[in-house]
Amino acid sequence: MDRFTVGPSGRVLLADLGVDLAEVLRRAALPVAVYAHGTAELTTAEYYRFWRTLDEVVGDPLLPIRIGEAFRAEVFDPPLFSAFCSPNLAVAATRVATYKKLIGPLRFEVDAGGGTLRLAMHWPDAAAAPAALVLMELIFWVALARIATRTEIRPVRFAAPVHVPSKTAYREYLGTPVEHAEVPAVTFAQSDAERPFLTANDRMWEYFEPALRRRLAESETPPSTTQLVQQALLRLLPAGAATVDAVAAELAVSSRTLQRRLRLEDGSFQAVLRTTREALARHYLSTSRMSAGEISYLLGYDDINSFYRAFHAWTGHSPEQLRARA
Template sequence: MTEGRFTLSPATNAVLADLGVPTGQLLRAAGLPEDLFLDKQATLTPAQFYRCWTALEEISGDPALGVTLARATRAETFQPPIFAALCSPDLRHAADRLATYKRLLGPLRLGVDTEREGLTLTIRWASEPLPPQSFIAYELVSWVALARLGTRRLVHPQRITMPEPPRGAAVQAYQDYLGVPVAHGAEPTVTFTALDARCPFLTANIEMWQVFEPELRRRLADLDRVESTADRVRAALLELLPAGRCGVPDVARRLALSHRTLQRRLAAEQTSFQAVLEETRHALARHYLERPDVSVTEIALLLGYDDPSSFYRAFHQWSGTTPQQARAAAT
């Protein structure tokens, strides 16, 4: 188990067969060994994985690959964390489980927001490079596929957003599958109604979950042993900042540590919670400022600031310049 990599199972061969894409051709196009998927657990760096995804798009010639993969979803091709989610009582519980175990599959984080009117899931990435937009679309659409597979109902999301929605021939395919258009938004999100979030999964299986859970916890513990506390804090902040929850208690609760233990471990790594928080905010600010579609006010909110003026002051302390000047210099 390696932090920061995508983990693929031998079932990847079955998925490619369903798509009519020869495995060897795909791996050659991506510059990877042709026997890669014969491993019990193949791992790819983000750059390698995204090369595979881009090659898959090119070979298949499918402008709406995310929809095609969602339609082809089969329980037998799921990896354990996804299958465990399918064993959940409902979509809400499935989201909680995957928020915990998603990083076993790759450098992704899942934000779960239970609103009065429903359930909003936000996909975030823990490292560069950023994925192709079509892969982001697939990550969102796969939640609709999971909801439909679990409930055996034609669940439609209430809302779905992306920084760069599908274009051209893909637009209609996504709308036909989802039942709603993919709208522009600062972050990739999919929102379900409260009714759909609570609709019982017909695939719920507590006995199977009890089989999966110990192994998933062991894998997560293996991952945590090779990951620094500062890295774990950064990952937690990526999920918590947009909700304005960026204090020591919030992060300690997410990492299942006491406040004192969290602070002590950070000190042993010669850093502090405040230093990691500031580094994370600064890096995210730089990332968002490279996207002209995200306003400075939106960036302030995504970084967990109560008002834009606090963000302005902090950014000036980090860089000696204003967000607008930094954005202009990056263009």
């Protein structure tokens, strides 16, 4: 799936950096709901646009380094947090390479041999990947190694196919010069790759691993048409594009084909639209202080009265009544 997952941990990291997230989303032409609640998914193009805009808004050539310095174990989602539970960097890299696909279509390659540990990144549409994003993903591993070992570990090689501003500052942070290479990669000495993590926690890994394996198995199972429509609606509703034609275009099929596939699953577009709107409405009412008017807008209604009528039909209550009961 061509989707990058973004979650609450990203909001924490950006808040620590003093970034105005709403401004970044506005400039990137992305709905505020993307980062406002829970976990959302962005296409590769949207994810790249977000990072390019973030880089522009912050206006700091050292943004990847600032992010690396702001990394904390508690701000990561489970696939990445599990890295901190590993006994060392080599094991952490292997685990992340296995579960990286749960976060997005970035392919992660681990090469342990010749006395080094090389970690390479293979981006979708690599030529379009923002430089700040590419550098940040590489710097993450340096930051992880330093945080987990409490040692100023320096990679033996750091290479990326992007222009690096302030090369002196990057060299000072990394302890090695930034080289140019077609494939982004960071390489560590074997002694550093095997240096024990002070954050190692076998019990935590045993807790996370079954859920990660289950999610990985689910991700390798093709989603149903109903699930694909739900995912598309989550992206399109805030833009007021809750029509079968808009969803069909998003999924690159004709409206007739989309409706036929939904019927084969004993469903319909209107049924999926209704259940998606109801679930989102209940979520917004129970987890935020947004007004009914704001929720109505995020659900793609033309006017608030239509939302009120629909909500009463779903629940038998008004939004205010349901929020009070919750």
